[in-house]
Amino acid sequence: MELSKINRVYFVGIGGIGMSALARYFAKRGCLVCGYDKTRTNLTMTLEQEGILISYLDEESVVPVSFMENHPDTLIIYTPAIPKNSPILNHFIDGGFILHKRSEVLGIISRGMFCLAVAGTHGKTTTSSMLAHILTDTGFGCTAFLGGIASNYNSNVLFGNNNVVVVEADEFDRSFLTLNPDVAIITSMDADHLDIYGTSSELANTFAQFASQIKSDGKLFIKEGLPLLGITYSATKPAMLNAQNIRTQEGRVIFDFNDGYTQLKDISLEMPGIHNIENATAAIGVALSLGIHPKSIKAAVATFKGVKRRFEKLVTHGETVYIDDYAHHPEELKACFQAVRSLFPERKLTVIFQPHLFSRTKDFANSFAEVLDTADEVVLLEIYPARELPLEGVNSAWLGSKMKNKNLTICGKETVIELLKSKKPNLILTVGAGDIDTLVEPIKKWLTTTYE
Numbered sequence: 001m002e003l004s005k006i007n008r009v010y011f012v013g014i015g016g017i018g019m020s021a022l023a024r025y026f027a028k029r030g031c032l033v034c035g036y037d038k039t040r041t042n043l044t045m046t047l048e049q050e051g052i053l054i055s056y057l058d059e060e061s062v063v064p065v066s067f068m069e070n071h072p073d074t075l076i077i078y079t080p081a082i083p084k085n086s087p088i089l090n091h092f093i094d095g096g097f098i099l100h101k102r103s104e105v106l107g108i109i110s111r112g113m114f115c116l117a118v119a120g121t122h123g124k125t126t127t128s129s130m131l132a133h134i135l136t137d138t139g140f141g142c143t144a145f146l147g148g149i150a151s152n153y154n155s156n157v158l159f160g161n162n163n164v165v166v167v168e169a170d171e172f173d174r175s176f177l178t179l180n181p182d183v184a185i186i187t188s189m190d191a192d193h194l195d196i197y198g199t200s201s202e203l204a205n206t207f208a209q210f211a212s213q214i215k216s217d218g219k220l221f222i223k224e225g226l227p228l229l230g231i232t233y234s235a236t237k238p239a240m241l242n243a244q245n246i247r248t249q250e251g252r253v254i255f256d257f258n259d260g261y262t263q264l265k266d267i268s269l270e271m272p273g274i275h276n277i278e279n280a281t282a283a284i285g286v287a288l289s290l291g292i293h294p295k296s297i298k299a300a301v302a303t304f305k306g307v308k309r310r311f312e313k314l315v316t317h318g319e320t321v322y323i324d325d326y327a328h329h330p331e332e333l334k335a336c337f338q339a340v341r342s343l344f345p346e347r348k349l350t351v352i353f354q355p356h357l358f359s360r361t362k363d364f365a366n367s368f369a370e371v372l373d374t375a376d377e378v379v380l381l382e383i384y385p386a387r388e389l390p391l392e393g394v395n396s397a398w399l400g401s402k403m404k405n406k407n408l409t410i411c412g413k414e415t416v417i418e419l420l421k422s423k424k425p426n427l428i429l430t431v432g433a434g435d436i437d438t439l440v441e442p443i444k445k446w447l448t449t450t451y452e
Helices: 017-028 042-049 087-094 102-111 124-137 172-178 200-212 274-289 294-302 330-343 358-363 365-372 396-401 413-423 436-450
Strands: 008-012 032-036 053-055 074-078 099-101 114-119 143-150 155-158 164-169 183-186 219-223 231-234 241-249 252-258 263-269 312-317 320-325 350-353 377-380 408-410 427-431
Touching (some): 017 032, 017 102, 042 053, 102 172, 114 124, 124 143, 124 183, 172 200, 183 200, 183 274, 231 274, 263 274, 274 330, 312 436, 358 365, 377 413, 396 408
Parallel strands (some): 008 032, 008 074, 143 164, 183 219, 219 231
Antiparallel strands (some): 241 252
């Protein structure tokens, strides 16, 4: 496929964070961009405001005329989450259109560019967004495809005027194997997506395969302790890149960076938590390897505002704090809780958690229970199924039965606000990767109204 010959692009499942970034990319190139998704969200409504035509009916009749017949300048991109019996998907299959997964298109785009890829079972969105911001803020420049909405730019795609691209390399469905990066970061390799990989060892083998695809003159930055050879980084152990002298000042994290050659003192980071300090350490290391001036890097890190739904502080009003986070794996929950505790050690932590996927809940039930037990109070929502069908016996009541926390409530999203009103918590954390984000504005509005 030659990108220069593509004038029309249709997305089957346009509302996903990765798909919408590609949609914006092709729209920026001047292509006619249309798509389908089953649910209208804030993100799809934003795409519509940007001139992209989106249908929410999965019917062949709603496919625009421009995509009724196959043409050489037409590209169809789909997500594996779309059911195989989708009428729109089958319209393109039956019509002889060539279909590409999002990951394949990302691989094609990055092939002719200097590619910086960030992989990991968690941490990749924050790290790739941080790296993209450093490159943009310092004037080095880059195009970037991100797995979240970067708060500095209110977008999941950045456009540079050079040949450098930052991509979030997704391990789901082995998508990142379409990439051959010049520089890669691997933030973590904890067991996840076992519905795809079967075993944690197969997941590790696939990460090793991804690492082997780095260009021969390229660099691999890896978190210290991972079973791969590369430039190691850590905030807790000796490594080639180290974050040191970590402390908190006025709600921000301050630390020093040292790689044995360059020392950066008193780096200021808005996002708390050891995991975010390590994400920053990796991004700083890559930026230095590109020849960016250390002082410019330090200034850029200080202005990084984070990513939507990644430890996003939504309300900090007097005695009340409300934070929202995308955490959906036990290790992510653990890191998130520790970050909250580091900032507000004396407060009672109320967690509202929506498990994501029946398979993940089943695979890590004991670990989820153990982490959730460390919260002072837990509100457990029903499992968000995403692409999955229910598993018999796997539900939030079953997960709750494994917990020891006596302050546990299981309820639906529709009763959360009333529950909070009765409990009047002063430190609230919503976590999950499903549609728990639809509670964010209502909770924020209730809290804001309460203190007006």
